[in-house]
Amino acid sequence: MSYGWLDDDTTISTDLKTTKETPFYEPIVNNFETGGYNPSVSYHYNPDVTQYHYGVRHPMKPFRLMLTDHLVIAYKLYEQMDIYKPRRATKEELLEFHSDDYVKFLETVTPENATKLAQTLKKFNIGDDCPVFDGMYDYCQIYAGASLDASRKLISGMSDIAINWSGGLHHAKKHEPSGFCYVNDIVLSILDLLRVHPRVLYIDIDLHHGDGVQEAFYLTDRVMTVSFHKYNGEFFPGTGNHDETGLSKGKHFTLNVPLQDGIDDESYTRLFKSIMEPVIANFKPTAIVQQCGADSLGCDRLGCFNLNIKAHGECVKFIKSFGIPMLVVGGGGYTPRNVSRLWCYETGIMTNMKLNHKLPDELPFRNFFQPDYSLHPNLGDRLDNKNTKKYLENLKNQLLENLRYMKGAPSVAMQEIPPDLQNLTTDEEQAIIDKLNSESSYDEYLENERYWINEKDQARKHELVE
Incomplete structure (x- = not known):
């Protein structure tokens, strides 16, 4: 008969160090029945x-x-x-x-x-x-x-x-x-x-x-x-x-x-x-x-x-x-x-x-x-x-x-764009968009730099890459 970590009814005793290091929880293994x-x-x-x-x-x-x-x-x-x-x-x-x-x-x-x-x-x-x-x-x-x-x-x-x-x-x-x-x-x-x-x-x-x-x-x-x-x-x-x-x-x-x-x-x-x-x-x-x-x-x-x-x-x-x-x-x-x-x-x-x-x-x-x-x-x-x-x-x-009498789930037309999740003002939202655009442009510049550095590193002997 096998026992789990959390079964206190076992006849096996443990020392203080083992008790201290024993986890307080045991993961539940999800199988087909639990989805x-x-x-x-x-x-x-x-x-x-x-x-x-x-x-x-x-x-x-x-x-x-x-x-x-x-x-x-x-x-x-x-x-x-x-x-x-x-x-x-x-x-x-x-x-x-x-x-x-x-x-x-x-x-x-x-x-x-x-x-x-x-x-x-x-x-x-x-x-x-x-x-x-x-x-x-x-x-x-x-x-x-x-x-x-x-x-x-x-x-x-x-x-x-x-x-x-x-x-x-x-x-x-x-x-x-x-x-x-x-x-x-x-x-x-x-x-x-x-x-x-x-x-x-x-x-x-x-x-x-x-x-x-x-x-x-x-x-x-x-x-x-x-x-x-x-x-x-x-x-x-x-x-x-x-x-x-x-x-x-x-x-x-x-x-x-x-x-x-x-x-x-x-x-x-x-x-x-x-x-x-x-x-x-x-x-x-x-x-x-x-x-x-x-x-x-x-x-x-x-x-x-x-x-x-x-x-x-x-x-x-x-x-x-x-x-x-x-x-x-x-x-x-x-x-x-x-x-x-x-x-x-x-x-x-x-x-x-x-x-x-x-x-x-x-x-x-x-x-x-x-x-x-x-x-x-x-x-x-x-x-x-x-x-x-x-x-x-x-x-x-x-x-x-x-x-x-419910007659099934009601259908809902979700046409309006929901308000911003963080309740930002228009100016605050625009500032974030501008910042993201700026960061995106800088990332593109860095990517171009990395491309040419990589091209130079891979150039064959006597081949010039500008």
Whole structure:
């Protein structure tokens, strides 16, 4: 019987030097069954995003992103990806979706002047869920900028899969924040992708309904939104029943999968695959945005599902297997140690790496992961599964019936030349063109010089080459 590098159940013991030199991951060999897909993966992370704080009692903890980054570094996954520190989103980029008065409000409001803006706070839905905190606008620019940078890498073909775990804030609306989300980086990224991609599929496996993204694209057939979430009519945000299917041109291009408490690994992954395969076959997306909210894991502070990390990752792995350009973002998740475990594991999935279930000894803040120090703690069986087989089967049949009305992928006439990817002015663009032309002329001059030097070197004796 043979054992792999990562199998800790072997009876063979190793010395300290061998243990230290053993890799933390093992490459997954792609064969015919897995399609042999080896994507180019980029990782977009600005460490400044972890410096912000919603408040002592608030469940959203941006430092979960620091823990995720430490895990990615400790497992040496950076060796398998292109790493980018993205710039912040500009005000003009935020205005591609959000209203001018709302963005101005985000720019100007601070904890110091908030008490003088009581009526404005009420207008913009500022409260316990979405408090005013120090550096709020900067925070929004950082995580939105990372998602936009990721979308640009997909558009240019520099990446097949682009990851931004700081993004995925899917509740934010055009005129107001909602559910811990101030700027909807997903909508901004999809708008960016739509300039060159005729059809974009949005998939949401957060515990909560992706209402902000659904609302933004409810009237169009160029974006299909699919959301798996808890729904009982009262659970936040109170939307997302299966009868919400879109309006006007967007009719039947919205698919909601309302679930009950306690759904387990097998039920969730089977339902996910049985729905997403026909969705992709019918809609034929040219780009996919996958929101990987970690609050759908078991044992989450605000959660009510029984999913383990491998089951959540299996959904992401299934979508990746289609080989379609993919933007992967974070989202909810309120038990930081499990959020970081999940997103590190899913980074391994994107890079075709099988990670050792035992966390590396050199990991900073390793005490956060006690007592087991494992990448895969047992998170299931905490709640009774209220999703009966009959309920899930009826739900699947209803959703597939809705999908039948789509009548295939919509065709899109892409006639306009999309705007410049970097938002350059005409003068800036012309300066770059002039510089490239100048460099091209100089290269041509050097090539001519090299040609005559080569001719002289190859001349026969007594043969003159001028």
